[in-house]
Amino acid sequence: MNEELAMLRHAIRDYDLDPAALRIESRLPGIYHSDYHYKIRVEDRCYSARFISNRRYEHDVFVALTDQVLEEQMNYIQFLNGRGIPFMRLQAPSFSKSFAKVSWNGAEYRFLLFEWIEGKHITHCTESVSYQFGQMARKLHDVSIAYPSSLPKDSHRIGSMKMMGILEDAYASSDLSAANRSLLHDYILLAKWHIGSAYSSKLEFMMQSDLNPLNVLWDEEEHIVGIVDFEHIGYTDRIEGLAWLIKWYSRTKGLESHEVSPALAESLLSGYGARDFLGRDERIRLSSLIWLTGCFNWGFVHKTKKILESKEHDRLAEHLAKFRERGLKLSALITV
Template sequence: MDKQMDMLQQALAAYNLIPHCLVIETTMQKHFHGDDHFKIRIGEKAYSARFISGKRYEHDVFLPLTDTILAEQMQFIYFLNDNGIPFMRPVAALSGNAYHKFIWNGAEYRFFLFEWIEGQHITRCSPSVASKMGAMVRQLHTLVADYECSLPKISHREGSRTFLGLLEEAACAAPPECRELLLPYIADAKKHIEHAYKSTREFLMQSDLNPLNILWDDKEQLIGIIDFEHIGYTERVEALAWLVKWYSRAEGLSSHEFSPALAHSLLEGYGAADFMYPEDWERLPSLLWLTGCLNWGFVEKTRRILNQTDSAGPMKMELDAHLSKYSGRGKKLGALITD
């Protein structure tokens, strides 16, 4: 705790605050990006305080958070706040910059301070939550339709191809009996990648809008979006696929059960029928398959199974169960649109 307190006090010296009044209320759980993230209080005011280092992922699917990219992301946040989108509000350093760079124990960090938003996550979705989420994202997408910045227009297609390459690499090194299990799954992934990205794509800016980045009040009113490091261009129908996957789960994020009724509520709230062409509806099931069945969680678990020192027999059984679970998940995701 002393190390965390010292680090925060050094960072907060760059702000118009009183660091000796600092209280660390909560140390947030570290995810795979490894950021140090805290809820702090200075006097009567609560803040979200986050330290971001250089290398955050072992793969290159996400944008590297260079100073240029972070500056663009902060400008986008200011734009959203100025236009009524309930995004988290940055607190500027005394220098006027949206974040503060400093050296701690020989390592460089970027320190971000945001006003704290007190709310709750809703991970067990309801038709009302799905519809409201769809309506908010449609408002956001309409607002940013003409927003332009220098961030690269890269869709999840590139990420899907990276994940596919990792799977193919794992299959090449796997025992023959495990390779035989993987090859049909890899063939399905290739088919869905090809089908999902046939038409002309419309790019727009948004953040990661999964339920853990959305805050609601006790009356199920959306009051805050709290993710910023994944702000970037996304392909619009692809973004809609992720929303359908996230907000069609009535049993929580860890569930592999999906509700067509919730998917319909999300799409209706968004007003998908207003802009979706027939070819968009045709490729949406493949986009849904890719969101749920070719993501980092799936690939990382597959590689972990194949890197075990167990004999090929137990490894094959575990891999078979793993692939069967995700193959079933893919069918359920596709059924959200086709049923």
């Protein structure tokens, strides 16, 4: 028997499902963070089956996905489903309210099973798509603001400062030329300016998942039918959450393109109803937060660190220039 099929049949044995009836419909694209994700069918019903590894990152920039964190996330998605948010629906094993544990190829995994949600991804955003998603995000945030959780309430600043430390350590230990050192030093100063501009002592925390377009499903009439990410559920400040949404839902040519539209950003904010709290100071902060989402995220820091470590320093100028250009476009999304 196929090893993956055998493992899945073993994993669902405590789910009041017939393992012999299980069929793999598809292995979903890619293996992320050493996790595995499948669409499976058991008799006449389809499910999303996920194996979540215990160690998913090489660093501590993101919150570790411990058993306790997973339990909190599962409680939250059930809370959302009870309040009209079309989040994925958990199927619990008979001996636990959330997930099972399995061993596979010498590694330990948490196994989670959800009802399958049929839908399509929309990655080429339009004003209608951005507006609708703004409405959904506002509903999700407003429902979530009073949700009690023991997950850490960390602002965007904490992650940014951790990544700054990683980058500055790599910068200090590199043997860059004077010209390249100056280029990277200037970029670091720019990032620090945006981190400072994004700071606020008054944070309005609520729960949010990773709501990028690959985690949102739409029907043929372009209505949202499902949100399918849980691994990144945690607290975010309202404006920090908006920054990530604007980064994703202002893209006009899909996720592989970095072409963005101020009109789409304003459509999302209009759908969200942001005028009731987004004054001039908040817009200045939001603009810097959007810059940070695209130009000082883990992807940027990791790639820059690799360039420094690989000694391919001739690539650095082009790399930094690309992100500076991207930053100008992202900052221009918000009028102050």
